[in-house]
Each structure stands twice: as C-alpha cells, then as structure tokens.
Amino acid sequence: MQALKARVRNGRLVLDEPTNLPEGAEVELMSDDLDDEERAELNRSLVEAIREMHAGDTLDGPTFMASLRASK
Numbered sequence: 001m002q003a004l005k006a007r008v009r010n011g012r013l014v015l016d017e018p019t020n021l022p023e024g025a026e027v028e029l030m031s032d033d034l035d036d037e038e039r040a041e042l043n044r045s046l047v048e049a050i051r052e053m054h055a056g057d058t059l060d061g062p063t064f065m066a067s068l069r070a071s072k
Helices: 034-054 061-070
Strands: 006-009 012-015
Touching: none
Parallel strands: none
Antiparallel strands: 006 012
C-alpha cells in the first residue's frame, strides 16, 4: 500500500507528489479526524507495538486467535 498526500484546491483533491499508480486506478480516501492528543496517543501505541515486535514479544495470527477462543 502506498501512502499518498493531497491538498484540497477548488474543492478537489490534488496530489502533492508523483505516484506510480496506473492510469485510471481508483483509490479510496479517508480523512484523519484525530485531534492532537488522539494522534499523540496513537503514535505512542504504535511505537510501543514496534518495540514489542522487535523484542519478539508478539504472537502470530493463528496463535492469537486460539488464545482468544480459549479465554471465552
């Protein structure tokens, strides 16, 4: 997945950088409605998750799902 940045100009979204998407490609856009505090909390959570991943403190998908099922 490629992250794209755009600005609104005259009511239209205009990309700020080139893209290698094929002509006619359709993209789905979502606006970021987080306030500064929410964005900071999200960033803290992502940094912690990356730290845990590098430390090997993670579970693969099937193991995680099995642990959820077992906890019910």
